[in-house]
Amino acid sequence: MRYDEEFLSIPHVVRRAALRFGDAPALVDGDRRWTFRELEEGMVAAVKAAIALGIEPGDRVGLCAPNSAEWILAALGIHGAGGIVVPLNTRFKARELSYILRKSGAKAVFASSFLGNDYIADLTSADPGLPALRRTVSILGPQGAAGQSWPDFLRAGEAVPSSLVHESIDRLTPDDISDVMFTSGTTGHPKGVILTHGQSLRAYGWMSQEYTFTSADSFLVIPPFFHCFGYKAGWLASLIHGVTVIPMAVFDAGRALALISEEKVSVLLGPPTIFQDLIGHPERSRFDLSSLRVSMTGGTTIPESLIRAMKSELSFDIVMSAYGLTESTALVTTTRIGDSEETVAATTGRPIPDVEVAIVDSEGQEVPLTDPGEILVRGYNVTRGYWDDPEATAATIDADGWLHTGDVGRLDKAGNLLIVDRKKDMYIVGGFNAYPAEIERTLLTYEPVGQVAVIGVADERLGEVGCAFVVVKPGHEASGADIIAWAREAMANFKVPRHIRFVEALPRNASQKVLKDELRTSFEREVTP
The missing domain is CATH 3.40.50.12780 (ANL, N-terminal domain)
Known part of the structure; x- marks a missing residue:
């Protein structure tokens, strides 16, 4: 089944779900619940409001908020108006967010107060001339520095005829851009990845069918919505098959x-x-x-x-x-x-x-x-x-x-x-290529090791050697010498880490990827006189 042809666009998925699943539960956020029909009604209201805000086909709109019903409704509103969602990492600082909004040419920004941050206030301080700040909506929590609260945003759209909403959605095709997803920027500035409605629907329609999603399922979506894991494999894949979505903010x-x-x-x-x-x-x-x-x-x-x-x-x-x-x-x-x-x-x-x-x-x-x-x-x-x-x-x-x-x-x-x-994580030990993920996979088979991350560090004789940062499993004990001795029996000598550092937890970003740059900085700080 070619989901790009069947559904045409992400808003079409919601329309079809309302017809197929009706009063079944679509979305649960705390004590708030939406059926599939109510979700479609919420989408129509959000599209009206986006049109009233001035969002036109092809406009980019930043979206910076935790996993929530409002994130989904805001994205559907932007899409339905023909706009392009630019998901923003809630862990980013104001300057990082400002770069993405400027690079994408965002016309507006939807944000929230989250983990003690008022993103719009921070952006205003860091980049007061940012064009996206001319249209700002707080979709969760207090209005703060935003131009509109979420209820005010929706009220402003009430005067827009429903016919305009349906005409706008009807114009969407699988080849239209749905998102510009910026990479994490591990090297240089983040880059904006262009994705279309059809690509996402075809990939995740197939995946969710292969994974046997059904309308009897409910899905606790923990990966963040600013990442495809939470957005595309999460709530979008669920709506295709009538799965109940339960977003988790933290x-x-x-x-x-x-x-x-x-x-x-x-x-x-x-x-x-x-x-x-x-x-x-x-x-x-x-x-x-x-x-x-x-x-x-x-x-x-x-x-x-x-x-x-x-x-x-x-x-x-x-x-x-x-x-x-x-x-x-x-x-x-x-x-x-x-x-x-x-x-x-x-x-x-x-x-x-x-x-x-x-x-x-x-x-x-x-x-x-x-x-x-x-x-x-x-x-x-x-x-x-x-x-x-x-x-x-x-x-x-x-x-x-x-x-x-x-x-x-x-x-x-x-x-x-x-x-x-x-490729960039590979290091060379005395002329041999060492791959941290391979070494980590082997170390995880040693019973005391609960989590591990390996990096290459400078070595006077071999050029580079491995350093393993280890989280020991509760109830287990191991010394650095124990781990190295075990590793010498389990892998080629050049792969064996020469340094072991024990940590309570590995530093991770919001997508749960280990921040190896922080580990390198920690090691360098330790060995630098």
């Missing part, structure tokens, strides 16, 4: 366990840390988790023991792993139902339909099967390019349409993709 393992029990949550996707925290919560046994059914985890190394624990301790029937990056609509490969626990833990599965994966060397030539190389992706899921950055686009997507991911991987004989590491 992850708290105890509260998540309570919500799973209270709302009979059956679908829960996220990075491994979420599931490790749920499994390790001291009061987990108090909660009824029997409703949990489907999960997918990825984005980092996954120990096989975690896959088993997700089934035995959290009651999941289906556990999947997947791989993607924003430039590929965040979906390239995924395991399938029936794959072994070893396959789910060690690989990210096979390419999704109509998407190609190639593994190439530094000269762009395909490497022999099972050899590592850079992962290239080609298909409908590849971004149309970076916003207002043709040079970066040309450097990333070649003339044959291949997306150069910058990730290193290899294919096994069954066609499963194994992620070795990021």
